[in-house]
Amino acid sequence: xxxxxxxxxxxxxxxxxxxxxxxxxxxxxxxxxxxxxxxxxxxxxxxxxxxxxxxxxxxxxxxxxxxxxxxxxxxxxxxxxxxxxxxxxxxxxxxxxxxxxxxxxxxxxxxxxxxxxxxxxxxxxxxxxxxxxxxxxxxxxxxxxxxxxxxxxxxxxxxxxxxxxxxxxxxxxxxxxxxxxxxxxxxxxxxxxxxxxxxxxxxxxxxxxxxxxxxxxxxxxxxxxxxxxxxxxxxxxxxxxxxxxxxxxxxxxxxxxxxxxxxxxxxxxxxxxxxxxxxxxxxxxxxxxxxxxxxxxxxxxxxxxxxxxxxxxxxxxxxxxxxxxxxxxxxxxxxxxxxxxxxxxxxxxxxxxxxxxxxxxxxxxxxxxxxxxxxxxxxxxxxxxxxxxxxxxxxxxxxxxxxxxxxxxxxxxxxxxxxxxxxxxxxxxxxxxxxxxxxxxxxxxxxxxxxxxxxxxxxxxxxxxxxxxxxxxxxxxxxxxxxxxxxxxxxxxxxxxxxxxxxxxxxxxxxxxxxxxxxxxxxxxxxxxxxxxxxxxxxxxxxxxxxxxxxxxxxxxxxxxxxxxxxxxxxxxxxxxxxxxxxxxxxxxxxxxxxxxxxxxxxxxxxxxxxxxxxxxxxxxxxxxxxxxxxxxxxxxxxxxxxxxxxxxxxxxxxxxxxxxxxxxxxxxxxxxxxxxxxxxxxxxxxxxxxxxxxxxxxxxxxxxxxxxxxxxxxxxxxxxxxxxxxxxxxxxxxxxxxxxxxxxxxxxxxxxxxxxxxxxxxxxxxxxxxxxxxxxxxxxxxxxxxxxxxxxxxxxxxxxxxxxxxxxxxxxxxxxxxxxxxxxxxxxxxxxxxxxxxxxxxxxxxxxxxxxx
Numbered sequence: 001x002x003x004x005x006x007x008x009x010x011x012x013x014x015x016x017x018x019x020x021x022x023x024x025x026x027x028x029x030x031x032x033x034x035x036x037x038x039x040x041x042x043x044x045x046x047x048x049x050x051x052x053x054x055x056x057x058x059x060x061x062x063x064x065x066x067x068x069x070x071x072x073x074x075x076x077x078x079x080x081x082x083x084x085x086x087x088x089x090x091x092x093x094x095x096x097x098x099x100x101x102x103x104x105x106x107x108x109x110x111x112x113x114x115x116x117x118x119x120x121x122x123x124x125x126x127x128x129x130x131x132x133x134x135x136x137x138x139x140x141x142x143x144x145x146x147x148x149x150x151x152x153x154x155x156x157x158x159x160x161x162x163x164x165x166x167x168x169x170x171x172x173x174x175x176x177x178x179x180x181x182x183x184x185x186x187x188x189x190x191x192x193x194x195x196x197x198x199x200x201x202x203x204x205x206x207x208x209x210x211x212x213x214x215x216x217x218x219x220x221x222x223x224x225x226x227x228x229x230x231x232x233x234x235x236x237x238x239x240x241x242x243x244x245x246x247x248x249x250x251x252x253x254x255x256x257x258x259x260x261x262x263x264x265x266x267x268x269x270x271x272x273x274x275x276x277x278x279x280x281x282x283x284x285x286x287x288x289x290x291x292x293x294x295x296x297x298x299x300x301x302x303x304x305x306x307x308x309x310x311x312x313x314x315x316x317x318x319x320x321x322x323x324x325x326x327x328x329x330x331x332x333x334x335x336x337x338x339x340x341x342x343x344x345x346x347x348x349x350x351x352x353x354x355x356x357x358x359x360x361x362x363x364x365x366x367x368x369x370x371x372x373x374x375x376x377x378x379x380x381x382x383x384x385x386x387x388x389x390x391x392x393x394x395x396x397x398x399x400x401x402x403x404x405x406x407x408x409x410x411x412x413x414x415x416x417x418x419x420x421x422x423x424x425x426x427x428x429x430x431x432x433x434x435x436x437x438x439x440x441x442x443x444x445x446x447x448x449x450x451x452x453x454x455x456x457x458x459x460x461x462x463x464x465x466x467x468x469x470x471x472x473x474x475x476x477x478x479x480x481x482x483x484x485x486x487x488x489x490x491x492x493x494x495x496x497x498x499x500x501x502x503x504x505x506x507x508x509x510x511x512x513x514x515x516x517x518x519x520x521x522x523x524x525x526x527x528x529x530x531x532x533x534x535x536x537x538x539x540x541x542x543x544x545x546x547x548x549x550x551x552x553x554x555x556x557x558x559x560x561x562x563x564x565x566x567x568x569x570x571x572x573x574x575x576x577x578x579x580x581x582x583x584x585x586x587x588x589x590x591x592x593x594x595x596x597x598x599x600x601x602x603x604x605x606x607x608x609x610x611x612x613x614x615x616x617x618x619x620x621x622x623x624x625x626x627x628x629x630x631x632x633x634x635x636x637x638x639x640x641x642x643x644x645x646x647x648x649x650x651x652x653x654x655x656x657x658x659x660x661x662x663x664x665x666x667x668x669x670x671x672x673x674x675x676x677x678x679x680x681x682x683x684x685x686x687x688x689x690x691x692x693x694x695x696x697x698x699x700x701x702x703x704x705x706x707x708x709x710x711x712x713x714x715x716x717x718x719x720x721x722x723x724x725x726x727x728x729x730x731x732x733x734x735x736x737x738x739x740x741x742x743x744x745x746x747x748x749x750x751x752x753x754x755x756x757x758x759x760x761x762x763x764x765x766x767x768x769x770x771x772x773x774x775x776x777x778x779x780x781x782x783x784x785x786x787x788x789x790x791x792x793x794x795x796x797x798x799x800x801x802x803x804x805x806x807x808x809x810x811x812x813x814x815x816x817x818x819x820x821x822x823x824x825x826x827x828x829x830x831x832x833x834x835x836x837x838x839x840x841x842x843x844x845x846x847x848x849x850x851x852x853x854x
Contacts, residue, residue, distance in 0.1 A: 052138065054195045058130045061118060062092050063111045063184075066125030067100060071451020072810040074465060075823045075831065076803070077101070080127055080183075082824035084151070085799045091179070092129060101825040118189040120146060128182045128189055137175045139229045139259065140193045143168045146186030149803060153179055155696045156802050158704040161185035162353075162380050166205035167707060170196065170229035170259045196229035200285065202298040203227055203261070208323045208710070210268070210314040212279055212304040217272040219249065221314045223323035223712070224298065225263045226285060228256045237295070238288045239266035244280050247271075252288065257715045260699050263706055265316065265323045271304070279304050308332060310360055315398040319387055319675050320705075322712035326395035327360035329371040330403060344369040344409030344434070346542065347396055348533065349418030349425075355379045359418075362533035368543050369409070372399045376421070377709040382809035383449075384414075384421025385472060386671060387709050389565075392425060396432070408549070411542040413437040415532055416497055420444070420474075423505070426484070427477035428566035430558070435485030435545035439532045440494050442501045444474045445810040452810070453828070460849035461834045467581035468669065468812030470561035476583060477559055478508055480569065485545040486516035487538050491524040517541055550613035551592050559585040564667025571613065573641070575663045576606035580836040580847055598623045605646055605839060606657060612640035624651045659783035662839050666784055670813035671806055673776045673788025674705065676730040679714050681721045681742045683735025693798045694734040697790065700802070701732070708807050718742040727781045732788040735798075746787045750777050751843045752816055754791040759818050762843040764850070766832055769794025770821040772801045774813055778841055796821055816848060 068078035079100050083089040092098075092108040099105050111118060111128070118128060128147075144150060145167065147159035152171045160167040163186045173193065182189060203225035210220045222241070228234050234256040242248035247269040256262045271279050278301045284294035305311060311328045331343040346369045350359035359373040374395035375381075382388035400407070412433045414422045419441020426436035442448030453469060455462040470476065486509060490502035499520060506518045519537065550571050558569035561583055567573055577584050586607060588599030595614055601607065601624060611620055611634060619631045624644065629651065635642055638656050645654040657663055666672070680702055682694035698715050705711035718741035721731075736754040737743045747753070752761050754773050759766045771793040779785040792798030800821050806813055815836045823830035835848025 052136055052195070056132050056134070056140075056193045057116065058132055058191075059113050060130060061111045061113070062094060062108045062129040063118075063120070063123055064092070064098065064108050064127045064129075065106050065123055067098060067106050067127075068125055069827065070125065070805075072445055072449070072808065073451060073453060073828060074468075074804075074811060074813055074817070075819060075828050076805065077827045078803075078824055079106075080181075081803060082821070085796055085802075085821050085824060087796070091131075116190060116192075119187070120184045120189050121187040123184050124186070126184050128184055129180075131177055131179050132193075133177055134173045134175060138173055139170050139196060139199075139231065140173045141168045141196050141227075141229065142171045142180075142191070142193055144182065144189070144191035146184065146189040147182040147191075148185035149183045151179070151181040155692075156700050158700060158707050159183065159185065160707070163188070163190075165190075166203075168203065168205075168227065169261065169703065170227060172231070172259060196227065198296070199228075199230040200234065200295045201227050201229070202283070202285070202296050204298075206263070207300075208263075208314060208325050209300065209302055209312070210325070211310075211312040212271055212274075212302050213311055214275070214304060214306055215272065216307075217270045219270060220268045221265055221316060221323045222268050222300070223263050223265045223314075224283065225261050225706075226253075226256060226296070227261050228258060231258045233258060234295075236288050238286055239264060240284045240286055240294075241266050241268050241300075242282045242284075243269050243271055243274075245271075245274075250288075253285070254714050255716065257695075257699060257702075260715070261703060261706065262714075263322060263710070263712045265321065265712065268302070274304065277304055278302070308365070310357075312357060313398065313402065315394065317391070317394055318677070319390060320678055320711050320713050322710060324377065324391060324394065324710060325356060325375050326399065327356040327373040327375075328399060328403065329360050329363055329365055331370045332365050332367050342404050342406040343367075344411065344543075345396075345399065345403070345405040346371045347392065347410065347412050347433075348373050349384055349392065349412070349414030349421040350376065350379065351414075351416035351418050352383075353379050354418075359533075364534060366539070369411070370399070370403045370405055372396065372403075375710070377711070381709065383417055383445075384424055385809045387674070387711075388421070388809065389425060389428070390675070392421065393429070408547040409434055409545070410547075411435045411437065411545060413439065413533075413538070413542070414441070415439045416441065419497075420448075423474040424472070426486075427474050427480045428471075428560075430480045430484055431547070431568060431570040433484055434547040435487065435542050436481070437487040437489065437538050437542060438502075438505075439489040439535075439538070440491060440497050440502075441488075441505075442497050443505055445472055446475075447501060447504070448497065449810070459851075461831055461851060462828070464581075464814065464834050464836070464847065464849050465812070465828060465831075468814055469810075470581055470583065471565050472810055472812075473561070475505075475508065477561065477566075478505075479512065479557055479559055481509070482512060482557055483553065483569075484515075484547065485541065486513060487541045488516070488518045489521075489532060489535065489538055490519075491521045491532070493522065493524040495524065550610070553590070555587070555589040557585075557587045559583055562667060562669065563664050564662075564669065564672060567664035571610040573608035573610070573664070574604055574606075575608055575643075575657065576604070576661065576839050578603050578605045578646070580662075580668070594621075595619070596621045596623070599625075601625055601646075606654070606663070607644045607646075608641045609644075610639065610641050611635065616640075627651050629653060660778065660780075660840070662837070662841060666778055666786060668776055668815040668836060668841075670774045670776045670788060670815070670817065673730055673732050673786050674713070674806075676782075676785045677726075677728065678730045678732060678788075679716060679721075679726055680732050680734065681716055681718055681740065683733070683740030683742075684717050684719055685741050686735060686739030689795055690735065690739050690798065693795065694739065697798070697802060698732075698734045701790075701807075704807050721745070723781070727779070728785055729782075730785045730788065731779070732790060734790050736789075736791045736793065746779065747777065747789070749780070750787075752777070754789065754793060757793055759793060761816065761818070761833065761848065764833075766818055767793075768797075768820065770796040770800070771832070772797045772804075772819055774801070774804065774806070774817045776815055777837075800824070
């Protein structure tokens with residue numbers, strides 16, 4: 001039963017789902033009468049009748065059980081999506097069946113909502129479908145939770161799989177029949193379509209705001225989501241933040257795409273002399289340089305605390321320029337950079353569903369250390385891998401600028417998912433921490449979480465796929481912990497993370513480690529009040545740990561799977577690999593008095609030794625793999641590093657490598673394209689269908705990264721892309737060389753080219769209009785930025801990329817990946833090509849495998 005409400009109330013929950021009698025793929029090709037991008041301030045929708053319904057609710061659905069296979073695999077299988085991509089999808093009916101690749105049949109059945117909620121507990125991985133009619137075309141807000149994604153009239157939008165309840169997306173509702181198709185992820189589906197309060201407004205939810213600290217006279221950063229519920233671009237805007245005293249700061253706002261939400265950063269003026277516990281600000285979204293009424297206004301009240309109270313700090317992330325928070329419980333005693341004895345720093349990583357403020361509240365103030373809790377790019381985030389890992393490092397770096405501390409006394413701890421983060425960051429960055437202390441932790445995605453790739457007799461492609469997952473394998477990197485303290489804490493009765501995880505890691509450490517402790521409580525928690533986080537014996541262990549100086553470390557045993565993630569342990573840097581993504585290891589001893597280094601290496605093409613801890617002036621002797629390099633002059637430049645290159649088994653002294661080479665700053669893997677101020681550029685030079693796909697896919701990626709990673713990825717059409725003005729930023733191109741005008745500006749010299757009907761990788765050509773390509777390649781005008789492509793050889797290939805899950809942690813994607821629509825039935829076995837560029841980002845020394853051989 002359809003229920004339509006003409007209510008003058010605020011946003012009301014409703015249910016709306018389902019594709020129409022037309023195909024979803026053909027819906028992408030149908031004109032929407034959407035105007036061209038506006039350059040002026042015309043922002044508002046045409047006037048519509050006030051009699052139009054404020055809320056539309058749906059009670060009746062068609063539901064389908066799970067029809068796919070997901071896990072942490074590079075390509076998933078999904079029978080419904082296969083029909084959508086191929087253009088065969090038709091609106092289902094009660095009793096209609098869908099045949100899976102193995103011959104099993106699944107049936108669509110009618111289902112009704114109960115009190116605005118559809119029970120989907122037994123349908124996870126399946127779909128829910130419904131239709132509704134609208135008396136007019138207009139923009140409405142879709143608020144849905146419990147879905148992984150939703151097709152709105154055939155256009156993909158992000159979902160709310162964690163059922164957080166705050167996601168609101170502006171969507172275009174057509175006159176007449178409208179359809180929504182939800183891919184189900186939770187126990188219940190809730191949804192609503194409501195009239196926006198205005199064409200442009202600030203969201204009340206998901207704001208990132210700092211705590212103000214008395215007597216700190218500095219600008220701080222906040223962020224608030226801006227909803228563009230119009231079909232026009234928002235341009236030439238600024239956010240004005242004004243204190244009640246009249247002090248105001250204006251921050252420019254990048255253009256905001258139609259029918260989108262952008263979480264916008266803004267500066268908050270200093271409030272020196274303000275003594276109140278709550279400080280009031282007015283925030284306005286206005287046209288830059290124009291004295292007219294603001295487009296949107298909201299009020300903020302920020303907490304203000306003393307210097308030793310718990311604080312929420314914010315910083316601008318290098319990933320996307322977004323504002324990210326972390327929480328701090330400062331040490332009880334004040335310290336300044338000139339103090340002889342500085343406190344240490346405890347970095348604590350939260351469990352799933354816990355934010356940084358909740359995490360810091362588990363700790364009492366210490367005399368001997370500040371406690372810092374990164375946010376990890378959301379309470380769910382990325383399991384402290386991928387962008388969550390970067391966030392932890394960024395928070396630590398920012399905290400050190402505000403809270404003077406002894407870098408030799410930095411420790412890392414965390415619980416459950418955060419405990420996994422402790423293992424992951426600990427093995428990746430052993431020279432950052434004096435000790436790590438995982439509590440109730442799971443080791444890796446192989447031991448907990450499931451769905452990792454496993455092949456009995458791997459093909460060449462499958463072998464390369466397994467390589468790409470190596471950086472997530474903490475067990476293979478465990479030897480990196482030999483030089484730092486480790487305290488493992490676990491409750492034997494823990495129902496969420498089995499104690500077997502801790503016992504296994506204990507057994508592995510016992511074979512080589514001399515400074516680790518293990519405590520296992522018979523209960524789920526070690527203390528009466530759940531004291532696993534701040535348990536005194538664990539804290540006492542951390543307090544005793546001090547990381548040795550570079551001169552004190554007589555030997556380093558360091559292994560990495562990806563120098564782009566982890567390249568250094570103190571004075572040893574592994575900068576390049578012979579076989580990409582295979583484990584690389586350096587075991588090197590030093591004698592400070594004789595100024596000698598002797599070591600063995602494996603799978604290392606380029607290595608650096610930092611010798612700044614040696615007295616200057618005298619020469620250095622180095623022996624690598626039995627080869628002696630004597631009387632090397634002490635280096636004055638490059639932070640006193642000596643560089644070595646290996647070729648054909650011989651080591652030689654080398655110059656600092658050129659930035660164009662693969663290395664710690666830019667080493668590949670597709671996910672790295674969403675870093676360094678990533679900008680999403682969609683093509684406009686294709687057909688109407690190709691152009692609509694590119695814009696919709698770029699918007700989907702931006703809103704998915706906002707939801708999952710608290711991100712703020714900017715969108716821009718190729719016609720407005722400024723290569724010179726964005727030279728330091730990574731760029732992701734949507735389309736192909738025929739449809740995206742930015743392609744020749746960035747990829748003219750790239751050995752991989754994608755056009756209509758074909759993919760060319762060097763001398764090899766793969767043909768067809770149903771191929772998809774993911775790739776990352778360096779920007780030639782930058783030492784760090786990259787170009788990513790999300791490309792297709794035709795509309796089917798383009799649509800195939802829609803739900804590739806590169807924003808899910810633990811899933812690896814290579815430098816180059818070519819796959820076809822058969823992947824939605826056959827999974828990873830359908831990958832046409834997978835591989836990695838060579839050290840110079842060329843194909844000459846690349847490692848790429850093809851399904852049908854060379």
